[in-house]
Every structure is written in C-alpha cells, then in structure tokens.
Amino acid sequence: MTYFMKLRWQDDRFIRSDSIDPENNYITLYGTDSDWTKLWLPDIFMVNEIPAGIFDVVPTDFIRIYENGTLTISRRHVALFYCSIRLFKVPMTDEICPIQFQSNSYTVDEMELFWFEGISIVYSDDFFSMNSKVTRTETSKCSGGASMAKERRPCLKLELNIHQVYKGFVLQVYLPGGAIVIMLWLGFFIHLNEVSARVRVVSIGFTAMITQMVGVMIVFPDTVQLQPLLVWNIFCLCMNLLAFIEFIVVHNMYITRERWKKQNKEIKVSRPRMTQIQPVNDDTEDSKAQTKRSPYCITPYRMDKICMVLFILTFIIFNVVYWSTFMLV
Incomplete structure (x- = not known):
C-alpha cells in the first residue's frame, strides 16, 4: 500500500x-x-x-x-x-483490518497523538485489489500495548473496512481446483494399457495443484486464516492422490489378468491329445488346469468404471457439503 x-x-x-x-x-x-x-x-x-x-x-x-x-x-x-482477520465464511464477508500507528520513544506522559479534525483519512476510489476493496475507514485512539501506565506509548488506530471480492477467489482457487479434478476424472476414459497417458494426466494435475497451493500462500498473508481455501486445496490434492492410487491398483489387476489369460491359453494349446493309453491322473490334472479360475472376481475394466463413477460422485457430494457448510457458518 x-x-x-x-x-x-x-x-x-x-x-x-x-x-x-x-x-x-x-x-x-x-x-x-x-x-x-x-x-x-x-x-x-x-x-x-x-x-x-x-x-x-x-x-x-x-x-x-x-x-x-x-x-x-x-x-x-x-x-x-x-491484518489478523478471519476469512471463514463463504462467500467471503466484509472484514475490519486494524492498523496502529505508535510512537517509538515517547510515553503517553511525554507525547499525545490525535487524528486531524474533520476528514483524517483520504483514500482513492480505486483503492482495491483483485480480492478486496476498501469501502470505508474509521479512526480512534488505542492504549499503546504496554501493561504499565508509565510505559504506554501514544497510539492511534485506523480501521479499514474491507469488502472481499468473491470473483478473485473463484478465479484463483475454486476454478483451477475444480478444473484439475475434472481433468483427472476425464483421465478415467483413457485405456488401462496407456500407462504414459494416465500417468501424465495425474502428474500434471499434481504439479498444478501444488503450484496453486503455493500461489495462494504467496498471495494471501500468513496471518490470515483461510480455512475454506485450505479445505478446498487439500481435498483437490487428495483427489489427485486417489486417482493415482486407483490407476496403480487397476493397472496391476489388468497386468495380472493378462498374464493369467496368457498362461491359460498356453495350457490349452500345449495339452496333449487324449488317447486310450493316457493315464487317468494326467487327464484329471489337465482338466483342473483347463478350469483354472481368474485371480479376481471382477475385471479391471469394470473396477475402473466403478471408480470413475465413485470419483465424480465424491466430488459432487463434497461440493454440496462444502458450500452448504461454509455458507451457513
């Protein structure tokens, strides 16, 4: 400023x-x-x-x-x-930012501070940023911060009434985070054997999410408690990790199933032709090998589709709970 x-x-x-x-x-x-x-x-x-x-x-x-x-x-x-302001409610409500001016060397017995009579504070009409705007100011005197009266410093306080512009938070936090989750959901439509494509989608989403979280920490002061933004960013990051874990599990199921199919096919091809002199025990073993069951009761394709539906449902349910919770606080 x-x-x-x-x-x-x-x-x-x-x-x-x-x-x-x-x-x-x-x-x-x-x-x-x-x-x-x-x-x-x-x-x-x-x-x-x-x-x-x-x-x-x-x-x-x-x-x-x-x-x-x-x-x-x-x-x-x-x-x-x-400013020690609390931004918990969504949409962001108006907050008061107190600014104190104080003497460094003199006590209240040696110096006294007053605001100018009439209009003490004059600020420009364009005194705003992308996320906030100052609507009005209030001036008063403060105690000076010392516990003993002889050590108190002359102090003046300026209160800035800040109106939070919700558009800035949407463009900087909610829209990028939601786009990353949707991109991860679209990655479920990629075939399981496309390892590089699925991994690339997850890695891009993870990198973008970390970059956004660091950007929020830089844009907003550390003293401001941005619980809604932290909850949103952490949830989007967890969704990114869940998408990566799901792909690892389903891809391993796919590899195991393909290996089982290959082994089962080799057993069927290499089984000798049955004759009258073939022992009964060999026929029993071949029959067991032929009827060997799949290692999983559900196919990896079906598992991937179920996870895709659960993924988007989790995102929708979270949005309902998130916006209803923070708007009612």
Missing part, C-alpha cells in the same frame, strides 16, 4: 510575533537540506508492519514551518502490513 503520512505539531521556538499572517506564511525545509537533522521529528511507525516492509521510493520528506509555531511534515511510504 502506498500512502502519505501527514504529521502536525507545535513548536513555540518558531513563533514570530511580528508576523502579519502567521497561519498562512511558512517556509519549506526538505530532507536533503543541511538543517534537516537539527529539527525534532515525531518517531511514528506502523505497529503491524511486516519487517522491512516500509521504504521510501524517493526522498519525499519535507517540512513546512509556519510563523505561528506549527510544523507539518508529509512522507510518502510504500508499506507492507498484515
């Missing part, structure tokens, strides 16, 4: 009693001037800033010194900050 912080304080040493218009006459002192270091500056910082998250793009600091002793400073910052 890029923002301008404007501070104003009173210093009686700059009062000019002979000024004609002390409230409007001022001089400007920039951060590159040599006298900049001789001025006292408020040490205000953002409490919930991410470490090393604030940096000045260019030296934009300047101070206006009015002849009535009022000093104002304006600073341009590019800030990275975090």
Whole structure:
C-alpha cells in the first residue's frame, strides 16, 4: 500500500510575533537540506508492519514551518502490513483490518497523538485489489500495548473496512481446483494399457495443484486464516492422490489378468491329445488346469468404471457439503 503520512505539531521556538499572517506564511525545509537533522521529528511507525516492509521510493520528506509555531511534515511510504482477520465464511464477508500507528520513544506522559479534525483519512476510489476493496475507514485512539501506565506509548488506530471480492477467489482457487479434478476424472476414459497417458494426466494435475497451493500462500498473508481455501486445496490434492492410487491398483489387476489369460491359453494349446493309453491322473490334472479360475472376481475394466463413477460422485457430494457448510457458518 502506498500512502502519505501527514504529521502536525507545535513548536513555540518558531513563533514570530511580528508576523502579519502567521497561519498562512511558512517556509519549506526538505530532507536533503543541511538543517534537516537539527529539527525534532515525531518517531511514528506502523505497529503491524511486516519487517522491512516500509521504504521510501524517493526522498519525499519535507517540512513546512509556519510563523505561528506549527510544523507539518508529509512522507510518502510504500508499506507492507498484515491484518489478523478471519476469512471463514463463504462467500467471503466484509472484514475490519486494524492498523496502529505508535510512537517509538515517547510515553503517553511525554507525547499525545490525535487524528486531524474533520476528514483524517483520504483514500482513492480505486483503492482495491483483485480480492478486496476498501469501502470505508474509521479512526480512534488505542492504549499503546504496554501493561504499565508509565510505559504506554501514544497510539492511534485506523480501521479499514474491507469488502472481499468473491470473483478473485473463484478465479484463483475454486476454478483451477475444480478444473484439475475434472481433468483427472476425464483421465478415467483413457485405456488401462496407456500407462504414459494416465500417468501424465495425474502428474500434471499434481504439479498444478501444488503450484496453486503455493500461489495462494504467496498471495494471501500468513496471518490470515483461510480455512475454506485450505479445505478446498487439500481435498483437490487428495483427489489427485486417489486417482493415482486407483490407476496403480487397476493397472496391476489388468497386468495380472493378462498374464493369467496368457498362461491359460498356453495350457490349452500345449495339452496333449487324449488317447486310450493316457493315464487317468494326467487327464484329471489337465482338466483342473483347463478350469483354472481368474485371480479376481471382477475385471479391471469394470473396477475402473466403478471408480470413475465413485470419483465424480465424491466430488459432487463434497461440493454440496462444502458450500452448504461454509455458507451457513
């Protein structure tokens, strides 16, 4: 977030009693001037800033010194900050993101902070991202975070009312995850002996799912509890693993059955022609070999079709439970 912080304080040493218009006459002192270091500056910082998250793009600091002793400073910052908000309900509801500004060196007995009267916060109408948009702001004072009164710091709190744009979550999480599961389901239509094709489908789905989960972790702050997104991603990843395990089992059944067919065919071809002098025991053994049963009571093709139906039914049932659960929370 890029923002301008404007501070104003009173210093009686700059009062000019002979000024004609002390409230409007001022001089400007920039951060590159040599006298900049001789001025006292408020040490205000953002409490919930991410470490090393604030940096000045260019030296934009300047101070206006009015002849009535009022000093104002304006600073341009590019800030990275975090908010402890809970995104559990789907669709995502509005949340409040508190931002605290606090003094680093001075206590409440030495310094006191106030918001400007009237409009303290001004933000642009396009202050939004793909997933959220700031609708309004609220300002107040805070305690300063210390347990002892003598150690409390002057503190101001800004609350951003954030409206979650559900379209962003659909495009970034739900649509890719659902497409991956559908792609895995379509992989069931590939023949069992097409090992490379089935494995390629599963590997592509697994790689895409891991990439999406990492992307969600990068896009959203670590402090935000995204239970719906985590549940969705974990389920899609489990469906990917189940599709891979199912193919391994069914393909092994297919190989075993084909081997059994080949062995049974060789036994039938190599069985000697029955004559009158053939022993009864040999005829009995050949008869048993001929009537040898299949190692599985169900064919691998039928097993694959059953798993295909169960796969898509599991996905449908999960969606019904998922959306009904998180929308009713």
